[in-house]
Structures are given as structure tokens and as C-alpha cells.
Amino acid sequence: MRKITYREALNEAMIQEMQRDKNVFVYGLDVTDHKRIFGSCNDILEKFGKDRFFITPLSEDAMTGMGLGAAINGLRPIHIHQRVDFLTLAMNQLSNMVSIHRYMSGGKVKVPLVIRAVVGRGWGQSAQHSKSMNSIFAHIPGLKVVLPTTPEDAKGLLISAIRDDNPVIFLEHRWLYFTEGKVPEEPVAIPLEKPNILRKGEDITIVATSWMNVEALKAAEVLAKNGVNIEVVDPRTIAPLNDKLIIDSVNKTGHCIVADNDWIHCGFGAELAARVSEKCFNDLKSPVNRIGFTQSPCPTTRPLENEFYPNAINIIKLIEKKLKLDPIDLSNEEFYSWENRFKGPF
Amino acid sequence: MADIKTNLELYKKLFLIRRSEEKIIEHYMEDEMKTPVHLSVGEEAIAAGVIHATKKNDQIYGTYRNHGIYLARTGETDKFFAELYGRQTGVAKGKAGSMHIFCPECNFLGASAIVATTIPLGLGGAFAKKYKKEKGLSFTFFGDGALEEGVFWESLNFACLHKLPIIFVCEDNGLAIHSHIKDRQSFKSITDVASKFGCNVFKEDSTDPEVIYNLTLKAIKKQKENGKPCMMHLKYYRYLEHVGINKDFKFGYRPEEEYKKWLKVDPVDLQRKKLLNMGISEKELKDLETKIIKQINKSVELAKKAPFPDCKEVLADVYV
Numbered sequence: 062m063r064k065i066t067y068r069e070a071l072n073e074a075m076i077q078e079m080q081r082d083k084n085v086f087v088y089g090l091d092v093t094d095h096k097r098i099f100g101s102c103n104d105i106l107e108k109f110g111k112d113r114f115f116i117t118p119l120s121e122d123a124m125t126g127m128g129l130g131a132a133i134n135g136l137r138p139i140h141i142h143q144r145v146d147f148l149t150l151a152m153n154q155l156s157n158m159v160s161i162h163r164y165m166s167g168g169k170v171k172v173p174l175v176i177r178a179v180v181g182r183g184w185g186q187s188a189q190h191s192k193s194m195n196s197i198f199a200h201i202p203g204l205k206v207v208l209p210t211t212p213e214d215a216k217g218l219l220i221s222a223i224r225d226d227n228p229v230i231f232l233e234h235r236w237l238y239f240t241e242g243k244v245p246e247e248p249v250a251i252p253l254e255k256p257n258i259l260r261k262g263e264d265i266t267i268v269a270t271s272w273m274n275v276e277a278l279k280a281a282e283v284l285a286k287n288g289v290n291i292e293v294v295d296p297r298t299i300a301p302l303n304d305k306l307i308i309d310s311v312n313k314t315g316h317c318i319v320a321d322n323d324w325i326h327c328g329f330g331a332e333l334a335a336r337v338s339e340k341c342f343n344d345l346k347s348p349v350n351r352i353g354f355t356q357s358p359c360p361t362t363r364p365l366e367n368e369f370y371p372n373a374i375n376i377i378k379l380i381e382k383k384l385k386l387d388p389i390d391l392s393n394e395e396f397y398s399w400e401n402r403f404k405g406p407f
Numbered sequence: 408m409a410d411i412k413t414n415l416e417l418y419k420k421l422f423l424i425r426r427s428e429e430k431i432i433e434h435y436m437e438d439e440m441k442t443p444v445h446l447s448v449g450e451e452a453i454a455a456g457v458i459h460a461t462k463k464n465d466q467i468y469g470t471y472r473n474h475g476i477y478l479a480r481t482g483e484t485d486k487f488f489a490e491l492y493g494r495q496t497g498v499a500k501g502k503a504g505s506m507h508i509f510c511p512e513c514n515f516l517g518a519s520a521i522v523a524t525t526i527p528l529g530l531g532g533a534f535a536k537k538y539k540k541e542k543g544l545s546f547t548f549f550g551d552g553a554l555e556e557g558v559f560w561e562s563l564n565f566a567c568l569h570k571l572p573i574i575f576v577c578e579d580n581g582l583a584i585h586s587h588i589k590d591r592q593s594f595k596s597i598t599d600v601a602s603k604f605g606c607n608v609f610k611e612d613s614t615d616p617e618v619i620y621n622l623t624l625k626a627i628k629k630q631k632e633n634g635k636p637c638m639m640h641l642k643y644y645r646y647l648e649h650v651g652i653n654k655d656f657k658f659g660y661r662p663e664e665e666y667k668k669w670l671k672v673d674p675v676d677l678q679r680k681k682l683l684n685m686g687i688s689e690k691e692l693k694d695l696e697t698k699i700i701k702q703i704n705k706s707v708e709l710a711k712k713a714p715f716p717d718c719k720e721v722l723a724d725v726y727v
Binding site: 165343 | 521
């Protein structure tokens with residue numbers, strides 16, 4: 062199978078869905094400019110024209126409600142935000158309208174609305190261009206929250222999100238845009254509510270979201286050389302959460318770490334830790350641990366930013382402690398940083 | 408001038424709204440309708456006049472003060488009262504209650520208890536009409552308080568920029584709960600401001616539904632001519648408290664004299680007198696009123712007898 066990047070996968074999913082269904086349209090701040098949302102919207106203007114692909118005024122609130130109004134009238138809007146932080150301006154629509162509208166109609170209306178939003182990181186993105194907000198969205202009933210990790214997921218899950226009759230918040234980590242992977246050329250939908258085992262293992266289960274899967278896989282690679290086999294499970298969709306595969310994995314390994322690309326306090330990690338404690342209590346050999354952002358705004362300066370974000374080394378250190386291992390020599394390990402490919406400013 | 412038939416239809420709508428609201432007042436203290444009600448008493452001419460000018464393929468978006476619009480649009484009261492009583496047979500199986508009552512089957516597509524939040528939905532409905540090249544307009548209702556919300560201006564801007572087929576209907580009672588408009592707004596005339604966006608503007612403070620109906624037809628015609636959105640700024644007087652069934656003049660935030668002045672031009676009385684002057688007999692009117700009263704009484708009886716939704720319903724329709 063051919064390999065393409067995550068960015069190309071998103072781009073291809075939208076183009077194929079727009080070809081399939083004339084009710085799909087794409088809009089957002091700056092979507093049509095020369096940067097085309099980091100390249101994920103290339104060729105759409107040329108192929109589909111400005112009626113189906115257009116920029117908006119800086120009106121996140123009204124543009125979200127506009128998407129809801131269009132969705133209940135048979136269209137399938139895709140609203141794109143260059144940073145998920147901008148969605149805070151639309152929280153009224155998301156929490157008070159988009160998420161409740163079907164319920165309040167007694168099930169008479171459908172809301173096939175996709176909101177794509179990019180999670181920023183690195184090179185001084187600071188506190189307002191770096192949030193994930195996974196858990197904030199996941200807390201609200203009626204919204205689906207999807208975090209694709211691989212290029213294959215980026216395409217397959219976006220196709221499913223577009224075809225889904227519910228509002229879907231689709232969170233894309235900026236660094237993942239560069240990753241490459243095998244992706245089918247045809248439009249193959251991947252079901253939204255199905256976790257994915259990224260790596261098989263018997264000793265510890267790491268449940269990771271978004272970029273943290275990359276860190277978890279690196280940690281697993283290092284630990285494998287030291288005789289520890291990690292199972293990495295990507296829930297992919299955190300709301301609604303299908304936890305069966307995760308629970309089965311923890312019942313097998315007896316250990317669980319949740320590595321969430323978000324703040325820890327009241328986060329997805331807390332939700333999953335509670336579920337694992339309830340459902341795997343008798344098989345757990347150690348308490349569930351959580352890894353995530355420090356409970357602070359994201360600082361700009363590099364040393365503090367490095368402190369803010371968790372990484373593969375944090376995971377390895379935690380596992381050493383958890384399994385009472387001797388310290389692993391990491392001096393010859395190379396911990397890659399995609400940051401080398403991401404030199405600002407945006 | 409509208410003909411007798413139109414005036415009769417308008418009166419039917421007015422009377423249906425007024426009597427339904429009075430029926431709620433009559434039964435509310437029984438505490439079986441456990442839902443906050445923002446009654447449309449005083450507002451009937453706007454609901455009846457605007458809605459009577461709408462066609463089947465037009466869309467309606469409302470607010471929490473939506474009973475008038477709902478009743479004018481649907482003419483039905485069975486599902487309406489069942490919803491207020493929280494029953495399975497209600498419009499939304501009791502999940503919506505008074506504040507979110509709307510009716511997708513008749514293109515009434517949203518009602519919300521957060522001021523101004525359905526305005527962008529109306530925008531999206533209008534966008535969908537244009538996108539699919541379908542006929543019809545989006546009639547988006549909101550109160551004067553909504554004019555202070557950012558989303559109103561965002562929506563007005565987008566609608567005018569894209570020339571969307573939308574009629575903004577501002578129902579101005581001069582009050583946001585208990586706060587007077589003069590203490591809230593720096594601009595004197597919303598129609599002046601909206602006209603600068605390139606919007607067709609219309610204003611009226613009449614309580615005559617025929618006047619509102621004709622003005623709406625005029626707005627529709629203008630929209631068809633130049634393709635621009637319209638704004639109708641319509642004044643009325645809220646007879647009762649913001650939420651609930653009582654008069655509230657004793658609290659002193661507005662004088663009762665004001666109410667008495669508006670009562671002299673009460674929309675229901677005004678229209679009734681007009682019909683008598685047009686040659687409709689007292690008996691004809693009484694018959695028509697009795698029929699509506701019977702309809703409402705029967706709906707309340709049915710609602711009270713109807714079952715509550717099954718407990719499993721709590722999780723139904725969160726997702727498709």
C-alpha cells in the first residue's frame with residue numbers, strides 16, 4: 062500500500078467525501094488562503110469552487126450555529142479551526158445548542174456537523190495556541206470527540222465523522238501532520254467507536270491519546286529491549302467511549318497507564334482510571350497512573366515548555382517505578398523530536 | 408388591506424394563543440406543568456401576523472417565549488399541552504418543555520432559553536436554502552435583549568455579506584427580564600444601524616395583526632426584489648412577569664399605567680372589534696371561539712391523562 066502523510070490523508074478524505082456527497086461543504090477562518098490549513102485543504106477550492114469552500118468572518122460563535130442550522134437542514138458542514146483554542150469562542154453553541162438540539166427535538170432532527178480543530182504545540186505556541194480541550198468536549202453529552210493518531214485513522218475516521226449523523230469534534234495534533242503511514246487510496250471508513258491496538262504486549266497497558274501514542278510507542282520500543290512488553294491502546298474516540306478493548310487489555314496485563322495529550326486534573330485519564338478501577342479491580346497489580354500536561358497554562362520559553370509536556374522518558378521512568386525495575390540506561394537512546402520539523406512561527 | 412377571510416384567520420391565531428396561555432395560567436398552580444413558562448400574552452399580534460404571512464417551505468426559529476409562534480404555526484394544542492405536562496405524547500416526549508418547544512415537521516426548527524442562540528441557526532437554515540437553491544425564507548425571531556449579544560451582530564453581518572434569504576424578526580418589549588432598554592443600549596434605532604449593513608429594514612409598533620401581516624408581506628416582497636436580508640423591528644408590551652403567570656407591577660420596575668395604555672389597544676380586542684365592524688356577527692365569533700376553547704380543553708384533558716415517558720427515554724436520542 063502507498064504511504065502518505067497525515068496531512069494528505071485529511072485532505073484526501075475531504076476531497077473524496079465532497080465528490081461523493083454534494084451536501085458536504087467546508088468553511089472556516091482562512092481555509093482558502095495559500096496555506097490551506099497547513100495543507101490539509103489543498104485543491105478543494107480548485108475542485109469544488111467557492112460555494113462549497115469559503116472563508117468566514119471572525120465570528121466563531123455565529124459560524125458554529127450556522128453549521129448547526131445547515132446540518133439540521135440536510136447539509137453536512139465541515140467547520141475548520143487552525144487552533145482548537147478558538148473553539149472556546151463557540152462554547153455557547155457547542156454546549157447549549159449543537160449538543161442538545163437532537164435531544165430537545167425528541168429525536169426528530171439529526172446534526173451531521175464536523176468540527177475539525179488543530180491542537181498546537183512547540184516553538185513557543187504559548188497558552189492560547191496549545192490547548193487540547195479533549196475532556197472539556199467529552200464531558201458534554203451529545204458531542205462525539207475523535208482524536209486520530211495515524212494517517213490511516215486521519216482518513217478513515219474523518220470519512221466516518223463526515224458520514225455520521227451526530228456532531229463530531231475532530232482534534233488533529235499539529236505534529237502528527239508530518240507523520241507518514243500506509244493509507245488506502247479508496248475511501249475506507251473506520252468506525253468511530255472502536256479503539257485500536259497500536260502495539261501488542263503482555264506486561265503493561267498504556268492507553269494513549271493523539272500525540273501521546275507516538276511517545277508511548279517510543280517508550281515501548283526502549284522497554285522491549287529491556288524485556289518489558291507494552292501494549293499500546295489508542296481509544297481514538299473518547300466520547301462516547303467504548304472501553305471494552307481497553308478493559309480486556311488491562312485484565313490481561315494487570316497494569317494501566319493513561320497518557321493523555323491534555324491536562325490531568327478532571328481529564329480523560331481520570332475517567333479511564335475510574336473505569337479501569339471499577340472493571341479490572343481484581344486483576345490490577347498496581348494503581349492506574351496518569352500522565353499528561355502539568356496543571357498550568359502552557360509556558361512559552363523552551364525549558365518550561367519541555368517541562369509542561371510529557372514524553373517517552375516520563376513514561377519509561379514511571380514504568381521503572383511501577384514494575385520496580387533497575388534504572389534503564391537511556392544514554393544511547395535517541396528520542397526524536399518532530400519539533401525539528403516544526404520551526405515556527407505557526 | 409386584507410380581506411375578511413384573512414382577518415378571521417388572524418383572529419383565530421390570536422384567540423388560540425391568548426386562550427392557551429390563559430389555560431396555562433388557570434392550571435399552573437396545580438404544579439403539574441413543571442416547566443418555566445414565558446407567556447406570549449401581549450405579543451400575539453406579532454406571532455399571528457408574521458406567521459400568517461409564512462409559507463410551508465419557510466422556516467421558523469424562535470426563543471423561549473415561543474408559545475405564540477408555535478401555536479400560530481401549527482394550530483395544534485394536543486402535543487403542545489402534553490409537552491408542557493411532560494408527557495410521552497408531547498412534541499418532544501416531554502424532554503423540551505416550554506422553553507425548547509419546536510416542531511421540525513412544520514419547519515419550526517429551534518427554540519432556546521439562552522438569548523440569541525437560535526439566530527445563527529436561522530442563518531444556517533437560510534444558508535441551506537441558498538446552497539440547495541430551494542425556495543423559502545428563514546424567519547428568525549428574537550427579543551430586544553438579543554441585540555446586545557455578539558452573535559446577533561455576527562449573524563447580521565454574515566447574512567448581509569452573503570445575501571442570505573433571512574428575515575430577522577425583533578420582538579421588542581423594551582425589557583430584558585426587568586432591565587429597561589434605555590439602560591442597556593447605546594443606539595436609538597436598531598433599524599438605522601441594521602440598514603448600514605445593507606439590510607432591508609421595517610419597523611412597527613402597532614398591535615393590529617393585520618398591520619404586522621401586511622408589513623411581513625412587504626418584507627418578503629422586498630427580499631425577493633433585491634435578495635437582501637430583512638429586519639423587522641416590532642414593538643409590543645409584555646403583560647405578565649418575565650417568567651411565570653403573574654402580573655408584576657407591584658414590584659415597581661414598571662408602572663401599571665403603561666400596561667393600561669397598551670391594554671386599550673389589546674391585539675385580541677382590537678381584532679375582534681374590527682371583525683364586528685367588517686360585518687361578522689357576534690354569533691359567528693362566539694362559535695369560532697367556542698370551538699377553539701373546546702379544542703384547548705380537550706388537549707389539557709388528554710395531556711393530564713397521557714403517560715409519562717418510560718425511564719429508558721432519558722438516554723434515547725442523545726446520539727442518533
